[in-house]
Amino acid sequence: MPPAPASCYTNTVRRFLCLFVLIFYTTISALNAQTQADGRSSLSGIFPLALVLEAAEFASAPAEVWRPNWPVELPPDAFRLLYGRSSGITLEGEGFLLHFGHDSEGRAQDFPFMLNGRMAQVSLNRYDGEIRSILLSFPPKEETWEFEFLEYRDSPPGALMQGFPALVRAYIGGAWYFITLSGWARGITETWFDTEGNALGGYTFSFAEVGGRQRIRTIKNIFDDDNNSYLVYHFDSWGLVNGISGPGGVYTVLYYRGAFQRYWEHRPAGGDSGVFYFQWDANGFLVRKVPMEQSDASGPVEYRFEYTLDERGNWIQRREIQMFRRGGYLFPSQGTVFRRFLEYR
Numbered sequence: 001m002p003p004a005p006a007s008c009y010t011n012t013v014r015r016f017l018c019l020f021v022l023i024f025y026t027t028i029s030a031l032n033a034q035t036q037a038d039g040r041s042s043l044s045g046i047f048p049l050a051l052v053l054e055a056a057e058f059a060s061a062p063a064e065v066w067r068p069n070w071p072v073e074l075p076p077d078a079f080r081l082l083y084g085r086s087s088g089i090t091l092e093g094e095g096f097l098l099h100f101g102h103d104s105e106g107r108a109q110d111f112p113f114m115l116n117g118r119m120a121q122v123s124l125n126r127y128d129g130e131i132r133s134i135l136l137s138f139p140p141k142e143e144t145w146e147f148e149f150l151e152y153r154d155s156p157p158g159a160l161m162q163g164f165p166a167l168v169r170a171y172i173g174g175a176w177y178f179i180t181l182s183g184w185a186r187g188i189t190e191t192w193f194d195t196e197g198n199a200l201g202g203y204t205f206s207f208a209e210v211g212g213r214q215r216i217r218t219i220k221n222i223f224d225d226d227n228n229s230y231l232v233y234h235f236d237s238w239g240l241v242n243g244i245s246g247p248g249g250v251y252t253v254l255y256y257r258g259a260f261q262r263y264w265e266h267r268p269a270g271g272d273s274g275v276f277y278f279q280w281d282a283n284g285f286l287v288r289k290v291p292m293e294q295s296d297a298s299g300p301v302e303y304r305f306e307y308t309l310d311e312r313g314n315w316i317q318r319r320e321i322q323m324f325r326r327g328g329y330l331f332p333s334q335g336t337v338f339r340r341f342l343e344y345r
Helices: 009-032 049-058
Strands: 088-094 096-104 110-115 119-129 130-137 146-152 163-172 175-184 189-194 200-209 213-221 230-234 239-247 249-256 262-266 274-280 286-291 301-307 315-326 328-342
Touching: 049 119, 049 130, 049 175, 049 189, 049 213, 096 119, 146 213, 200 315, 301 328
Parallel strands: none
Antiparallel strands: 088 096, 088 328, 096 110, 110 119, 119 130, 130 146, 146 163, 163 175, 175 189, 189 200, 200 213, 213 230, 230 239, 239 249, 249 262, 262 274, 274 286, 286 301, 301 315, 315 328
């Protein structure tokens, strides 16, 4: 991490900083009262860190990595193998470079996550079972956010995490932040501060019992004057996230056979909806994706997929074929290509 912020200032600098913080805090408060189209905070550097911590607990299972709010063009089975077990999977294509990997004990060490409307890469560093630091990056760009966990406290039985992080120091975009997390039986409060101790943002999380484990169910932005729900997570009988709703709209997915996405829908608060039907073959490969509601008559009426497999039968390249309707006939056109680099255990 870069050097920590200095702990003392001259009187002149301190007066200047106080004035700056007052103006900055007023601006921040106004911005926090707003949300973007997907319901996230207007501030790119402040987000619900507890969501990333929860994802780190459950991302060991490939079916738990994918979330309904991921871009629909990403392969929904990008990090799932049909044969064998992997220690790492790298997905590359169309502006995406994402990695999913485990440590020697089978815990998620690297995984993708939707953060502030962008796909982020999460990398964890653990010691004695506790997360000690996190790196968040936004490939293919080089921007990196760093988080250092300074203090832990004991968690009650059945809590969301083994050891509950109480104090985190973050370095984002050249600025330092401090994050405190305090918990109770059914929830967490997370607050972000600057180096002067001024509160910049915060969230409250409430839990729900899902499959015998506590999962984050609702998130509220405590700097939102209307106190609207920031996000609400829904789960199916397998414990998979099958819906995410917020001020910006609703994402919904229906699964079959435990983890295969059959139906995906995004209905934003404003703008056109996206609804897709997924067809899988008997071997577990996605072979067809059909838009159920098409706002652009000139766009593809369906997407078909072809694969290149490795020696174990897992796909390492997926080629998309877009089908266009012209005069009652379907004509193919080359679409996106994704490649996977597989590391087997």
